[in-house]
Amino acid sequence: MEAIWSMDPKDIDDEKYSAFYKYIAHAYDDPLDRLHFRADAPLEIKALFYIPSFHMEKHGMGRMDPGVSLYSRKVLIEAKSPDILPEWLRFIKGAVDSEDLPLSISREKAQDSMIVSKLRKVLTRKIINHLTKMARKDPDKYKGEFYKEYAFFLKEGVCQDFDFQDQLSKLLYFETSKTMNGELNSFDEYVARCKPEQKEIYYLCAPSRDLALNSPYLEAFEKAGREVIFVYTAIDDFTMANLEKYEGRSIVSAEKSNIDLGIDGDEKSDKEGDEKNEHGKEADDQKKLTGVEAEELCSWFHKTLDQKVASCKVTNRLDSSPAIVTDNESGAMRRMMRMVDTQEGGLDALPLAKQHVLINPKHPIILGLQSIREKEPTLAKVCAEQVFDNCLVAAGLLDDGRTMLPRLNDILLCVVKGANKDEK
The missing domain is CATH 3.40.50.11260 (Rossmann fold)
Incomplete structure (x- = not known):
């Protein structure tokens, strides 16, 4: 196969580009895009890169090997070199030729070569610039084809390649x-x-x-x-x-607690609630816990669930939900860590840390919890545990919802018994 990477792009037609891609990538389809360029500074470079129309990692085929071969004066230095591009660009196929590389360089020396390191940065920047240009000039192709297929690799690059993190974040x-x-x-x-x-x-x-x-x-x-x-x-x-x-x-x-959204602070709202309740001006559909009630309920909630709750406070950031947990580990990250841990055989190695709970002082469930916590302490404890588990579900932190079933059955039984009493 002819070394078309060393030729002038003007002398190569689409058919020849496609044939070369299918040869080096062992592919049967045409590539999604290509980049062919030549440079004299800071290094002498002739490079031809292809972006395949799809990748196999998403089909469970395992991690791909590097797809770019390194040459010097058309002499192969290393096939599928792991050093010429960062790992997050392993989906790229192609060839790179640099006369600045001595023909005598070994594969072991290439790994530690300053020239290869510089070449790697130049090529990475060139590919990122090419993708940036695609996103700007052909957003439909970038978002609808490239990003849909290769977003994962860009995100991997953000997490691994700090030299290019800012440029990658724009993609x-x-x-x-x-x-x-x-x-x-x-x-x-x-x-x-x-x-x-x-x-x-x-x-x-x-x-x-x-x-x-x-x-x-x-x-x-x-x-x-x-x-x-x-x-x-x-x-x-x-x-x-x-x-x-x-x-x-x-x-x-958005799960952090210390976010300033310009919503009235909790302390001010609690004081206003106290004043309204003292003067009897609070409408039924606007009932909320007074400052004293909120403090008492939070203290009781924390004490009741001491093994699970690090703190409990009132918040005004909620409308339709009774409570949330904040400043917790990410649910998505926890699932990923648990999956890795499961593969290593450590099913119980990820205990959940104590959570910070924020309660909605206007929600009927919270108001009801305050009213029954002394009259029916057993039922109140069951309800508090369910409110907490509901918070974990919302945060994606509940590993197995089946643990709630006995408690849910108890709550349903209380509801049914209460309905029967009302009928009598």
Whole structure:
């Protein structure tokens, strides 16, 4: 097969490009895209790269081997070299030729060669620039074809390749709470819609868009008119945690407790609630715990679930949900860690840390819990445990929901008995 990477791109037609790709990639289809370039500085380089139309890792075929071979003056130095591109670019197929590499260089020396290290950075930057150009000039192809197939590798690069983390972050796309289902936006598009006073980028990890839209963690952001990025997998969550910032804005999980959304503080609201209750002006449909009641209930909740709860406080960030846990480990990350741990045979090696609970002082369940905790302590304890487990479910932290079944049956029995008493 002719070394077409060393030829002038003007002298090669699509048919010859396609034939060479099928030869080196052992493929039967045409590539999604290609990059053929020549450079004289800082190194003499002739390179031809292909992006396949699909990759096999997602089909459970195992981790792919590197796909780029290294040459010097058309002499093969190393086939499928692991040193010429970072591991996250292992899906790239092609050939690289550099006359700056001595023909006598061995594969072992190539691994430690300063020239190879410099070549690696130049080639990585060139590929990222090519993808950036595709995203800008042909967004449909980038998002609909490339990103759909290779987003995982870009996120892997963000987590591994800190030299190019900023450039790679601009190539990431997400759904948000204000986009349509399937509509992907970049960080730049998200930031452009932010209110001037918003200094953070918010994200929420959930198994699906529907669950994200119905998450109790989203309630406060909708109330404040803040847009939230939706991510759906453990690698997404890990990527956000690794990025930490984008263009000077902190990237913050919606599950954190110390988020300032401009909603009235809890202390002020509690005092107002006390004043209204003292003067009898609180409407029935706006009932809420007084400051004293909230403090008593939080103390009781913490004491009752001492082995599971690190703290319990009142919050105004909730509307339709009775409680949430915050500042917890990510549910997606926990599932990934548990999967790895299970493969290693350690099923019980990941105990759940004590959680920080925030309760909604206006919710009927919380109001009811306050009213029965002294009159019916056994039932109140069962309800508190269920409220807590519901919080874990919402956060994706409950490893096995079957543990709740006996308690749920007890609660249903109480409901049925109560209904029968009302009929009599």
